[in-house]
Each structure stands twice: as C-alpha cells, then as structure tokens.
Amino acid sequence: MxxxxxxxxxxxxxxxxxxxxxxxxxxxxCSKGYVGLTFDDGPTSNTPALLDALKQNGLRATMFNEGRFAAAYPALVKAEVSAGMWIGNHSYTHPHLNQISKAQIDSEISRTQQAIAAAGGGTPKLFRPPFGTTNSTIKSIAAKHGLREIIWDVTTADWSGVSVDRIVQAHSKLTNGQTILMHDGPPNTVAAIPRIAQLLASRGLCAGMISPQTGRAVAPS
Structure with a gap:
C-alpha cells in the first residue's frame, strides 16, 4: 500500500x-519581448479595481497620473506603488498644453511632480502630454524637469466606450518595445484585463517598464 x-x-x-x-x-x-501597458487620468475611484485586476493577472503597468488627483487621493498613489506599478506625470489639470503659455506648461508639469512625490509615488521620470499633443516647447520643458516624453504606439480608444473585445483586440497589434494607451476609469478596461494577460502570454510578450532612456518597453529592473 x-x-x-x-x-x-x-x-x-x-x-x-x-x-x-x-x-x-x-x-x-517574454520570448517575443516586452510591451508597456499604460493607464492615463488616475487615480480615480476605479483605481482599486484596476489594480486588483492587474495584480491578479500578473501584470504591471505605468500609471500616468494627473497631479490634481494625486494630491486629492494620495492613498491611491501609494496603492499603485504597492501593487508594483510605475508612476508617470500626466499634467496637473489635463489641459491642451499647446494652447497655454510656457509658464503655465511649466506649472502643470512641476506641480504634478511635487504632488506625486508628496503622495508617495516617487519622482516621475516619464511624462505623457494630455491628448498626446506636443511640440518642441513642451518637450523641452518636460526635459528640464528630468522627464522623458511618452506618447503611445497603439490606442484602445477605451475612453470612447468601446467593447471589451475591442480593447483586447488592440493588444494584438503590439510588438516588442511598444506602448499601448488605456485609461483608469472605463469599466470595460478593467473587465478586459484577464483576457489581455492571456493574449500577451499567448504571443510571448510580457508587460514591462518604459525606459526613461529610450522611451521603449523593456524588462523590469
């Protein structure tokens, strides 16, 4: 026996x-490399659910936070860090930066750096201009604050209320080093996370960090 x-x-x-x-x-x-999952416009009341979904599916992402929300919800910034996410600067009030003065652009960026640091998110090294709108002035002001500008290679258009299927399908376009745009708030984005994880794994891709040196997704350090 x-x-x-x-x-x-x-x-x-x-x-x-x-x-x-x-x-x-x-x-x-990771046989096919790394991609950068990014979420704009947080932290919000949706952030805890988003973080839970990411953690449960073994994914890490870059959270491009607005300064006003980081200042209002510092506990959520800390939760992002505790969940293993990276924190980026997404301006303070989300304006069209190309329509305001240099001094205002500087204020939008510098106040967000301060708000995120004060909330326990460290000092960001990555900056995403609202709406992806940029020019040489915006880039130079961001660089002055030690920030690398990051736009995106693929968008999910999740802000427009697209389906879970559409959000997942957008990830099939990603290749090594590229980044994809998502947002903190849409419920369909959270619902898509498990399928995103499955799709990336099936394609040999892992969720990586975005290098401040190159602006491309790389293996987490």
Whole structure:
C-alpha cells in the first residue's frame, strides 16, 4: 500500500510538472519581448479595481497620473506603488498644453511632480502630454524637469466606450518595445484585463517598464 501511494505521488508530481511546462505563460514567457501597458487620468475611484485586476493577472503597468488627483487621493498613489506599478506625470489639470503659455506648461508639469512625490509615488521620470499633443516647447520643458516624453504606439480608444473585445483586440497589434494607451476609469478596461494577460502570454510578450532612456518597453529592473 505504501509503495502504491509513493508511485501515485510521483505520477502526480510528473503530471503537475508537465502542465506547468506546457502552459503558454511558462513556455513562451517574454520570448517575443516586452510591451508597456499604460493607464492615463488616475487615480480615480476605479483605481482599486484596476489594480486588483492587474495584480491578479500578473501584470504591471505605468500609471500616468494627473497631479490634481494625486494630491486629492494620495492613498491611491501609494496603492499603485504597492501593487508594483510605475508612476508617470500626466499634467496637473489635463489641459491642451499647446494652447497655454510656457509658464503655465511649466506649472502643470512641476506641480504634478511635487504632488506625486508628496503622495508617495516617487519622482516621475516619464511624462505623457494630455491628448498626446506636443511640440518642441513642451518637450523641452518636460526635459528640464528630468522627464522623458511618452506618447503611445497603439490606442484602445477605451475612453470612447468601446467593447471589451475591442480593447483586447488592440493588444494584438503590439510588438516588442511598444506602448499601448488605456485609461483608469472605463469599466470595460478593467473587465478586459484577464483576457489581455492571456493574449500577451499567448504571443510571448510580457508587460514591462518604459525606459526613461529610450522611451521603449523593456524588462523590469
């Protein structure tokens, strides 16, 4: 009887090992590189649900926070950091930066740096201009504050209320080093997270950090 149990236990271990080695997340993990998942306009009341979905599915992302929200909800900024996310600067009030003065652009960026740092999010090294609108003046002011400007390679258009299917499908366009735009608030974005994780794993892609040096997604350091 004892010998029979030992044999059964050994067989179970072999079977379990076979399942693990055969799963896409193990067999093909990161073989095709890294992509940058990004979420704009937080933190919001939706942030805890978003963070839970990301953590449960083994994903990390860059959260481009607005300064006014970081100042209002510092606990959520801390929660983003605790969940392993990276924090970026997305201006203070989300204006069209190309329509305001240099002094106002500087204020939008510098106040957000201060708000995120004060909330426990560290000093951001990445900056995403609202609406993706930029020019040489905006870039130079961001650089003065030690920030690398990050736009995006692919957008999900989740802000417009598109379906979960559309949000997931957008991720099929990603290739190594690229970034994708999502937002903190849309409920369909949260609902899409498990399928996004499955899709990336099936394509041999991992969620990485965005390098301040190159602006491309790389392996987390």
């Amino acid at each position: 004892r010998r029979f149990l030992v044999i059964r236990l050994a067989a179970a271990v072999v079977a379990a090992t076979s399942v693990i080695s055969a799963s896409p997340s193990h067999a093909a993990a």
